Amino acid sequence: MTAALEPIVGRYVTLEVAGRRCRVYFEEAGQGIPLVCLHTAGADGRQYRHMMCDEAVTSRFRVMAFDLPWHGKSYPPEGWQDEEYRLSTDLYVETVMTFCAALGLERPALIGCSIGGRIVLELAHRHSDRFRALIGVEAADYQEPWYDTSWLHRPDVHGGEVCAALVSGLVAPQSPSLHRHETLWQYMQGGPGVFRGDLYFYRVDGDLRGRLGGIRTDLCPLFLLTGEYDFSCSPQDTLRTAGSIPGAQVSIMREVGHFPMSENPGQFRQYLLPVLDQISAAPVRTQGA
Amino acid sequence: MDTICTDAGGARLARRFVEAVRGYARPRQVDADICFRFGGIPVLVAVRGGQVARAGIVEGPMCSWDFSLSAGAPAWERFWRPFPEAGWHDVFALAKRGEMAIEGNLQPLMANLQYVKDMAALGREAA
Numbered sequence: 485m486t487a488a489l490e491p492i493v494g495r496y497v498t499l500e501v502a503g504r505r506c507r508v509y510f511e512e513a514g515q516g517i518p519l520v521c522l523h524t525a526g527a528d529g530r531q532y533r534h535m536m537c538d539e540a541v542t543s544r545f546r547v548m549a550f551d552l553p554w555h556g557k558s559y560p561p562e563g564w565q566d567e568e569y570r571l572s573t574d575l576y577v578e579t580v581m582t583f584c585a586a587l588g589l590e591r592p593a594l595i596g597c598s599i600g601g602r603i604v605l606e607l608a609h610r611h612s613d614r615f616r617a618l619i620g621v622e623a624a625d626y627q628e629p630w631y632d633t634s635w636l637h638r639p640d641v642h643g644g645e646v647c648a649a650l651v652s653g654l655v656a657p658q659s660p661s662l663h664r665h666e667t668l669w670q671y672m673q674g675g676p677g678v679f680r681g682d683l684y685f686y687r688v689d690g691d692l693r694g695r696l697g698g699i700r701t702d703l704c705p706l707f708l709l710t711g712e713y714d715f716s717c718s719p720q721d722t723l724r725t726a727g728s729i730p731g732a733q734v735s736i737m738r739e740v741g742h743f744p745m746s747e748n749p750g751q752f753r754q755y756l757l758p759v760l761d762q763i764s765a766a767p768v769r770t771q772g773a
Numbered sequence: 774m775d776t777i778c779t780d781a782g783g784a785r786l787a788r789r790f791v792e793a794v795r796g797y798a799r800p801r802q803v804d805a806d807i808c809f810r811f812g813g814i815p816v817l818v819a820v821r822g823g824q825v826a827r828a829g830i831v832e833g834p835m836c837s838w839d840f841s842l843s844a845g846a847p848a849w850e851r852f853w854r855p856f857p858e859a860g861w862h863d864v865f866a867l868a869k870r871g872e873m874a875i876e877g878n879l880q881p882l883m884a885n886l887q888y889v890k891d892m893a894a895l896g897r898e899a900a
Contacts, residue, residue, distance in 0.1 A: 628869070630865055630868070630869040631865060635879075635883045640880060640884060641880070641883050641884045642884065645886070645887065646883050646884070646886055648887065649886035649887035649890060650865070650886065652863075652887060652890065653862070653863025653864065653865050653866055653890070654863075656859075656862070657856050657857060657862050658856060712859045713859045713860075713862060715859070715860055715863070715865075715866040715869055715870075718860075
């Protein structure tokens with residue numbers, strides 16, 4: 485063999501979430517502090533492939549990205565054909581916590597983008613003692629809708645194409661064409677109605693305004709990174725959210741949009757690596773201490 | 774620097790767009806009459822079989838179209854910069870900030886959204 489293999493390894497694990505068995509796919513690379521990665525709505529863990537091939541990350545972190553059930557290579561739970569997919573706040577939290585427990589991760593760090601960023605805020609609120617640090621990318625307690633989600637799943641519009649075309653405007657114009665179109669391809673590959681089902685959490689069930697009191701950033705540092713070209717979760721949305729969380733550390737990233745780790749990994753790492761430096765340098769606390 | 778919104782500015786942008794959009798084609802079964810408004814100046818683009826069949830500034834009354842994208846000349850100019858500023862870089866970003874109206878029968882728009890978005894960006898200056 486002469487081809488250079490990437491360090492990413494993919495595995496399957498079966499989780500019991502909300503009383504249902506879910507066969508979940510995840511990829512990982514690196515060694516050290518566990519760093520669980522949550523993808524955006526309607527996409528999958530491939531968004532983190534660049535971080536998993538970055539030695540500045542993988543030399544210190546065990547980077548793990550799982551596809552939510554219904555996404556990527558994770559199947560929906562049995563019986564899916566008779567229901568409409570809807571992600572709720574409670575289901576999302578349970579899925580994340582179940583994955584971490586199943587893999588035996590001791591106070592992992594966690595990074596999530598978009599809906600993953602929103603759930604980071606909920607995790608900070610509910611479970612800050614269970615994480616070493618939390619990183620919300622394109623995260624806010626709420627953001628104004630900018631299109632009607634009913635267009636995402638209807639018989640006279642191709643779901644994958646319209647999902648990709650809508651979010652294409654959230655990619656910064658400076659992002660390299662290769663990475664822009666890889667990011668959009670993932671949206672084209674999503675299952676029918678899945679993006680819309682994720683947005684149920686984002687738009688209906690997961691409005692966190694006024695619900696984030698008491699977050700202990702002294703126990704679990706909270707970092708919020710938002711791209712200046714994200715008009716869905718805008719810098720103003722993140723700054724407003726951070727204003728209600730004492731100790732939250734915010735960076736507004738130049739020349740990136742809603743998918744920083746996927747659309748422009750070179751630019752994103754300039755903002756991510758200092759955060760990871762802080763996390764890896766922090767003294768280790770045991771769970772619940 | 775913003776440009777004052779006048780029909781003269783709109784007419785200049787409309788002419789630039791008409792020039793750019795002629796010959797636009799993608800391998801896609803798109804059939805639609807699309808109206809782009811630059812300030813007060815409407816441009817009608819007739820698409821047949823994914824190809825622009827006709828494009829021109831609307832001169833007379835009673836123009837018929839399927840859907841329209843309308844913005845003032847300053848908004849189009851900012852949208853067409855080689856690297857538009859954040860918030861001015863996408864038609865939905867413009868719509869969210871109240872600088873663009875997207876109207877009409879939206880089904881053919883949403884069924885061919887990237888096609889139309891790429892068409893709308895044809896006036897963009899080269900980087």
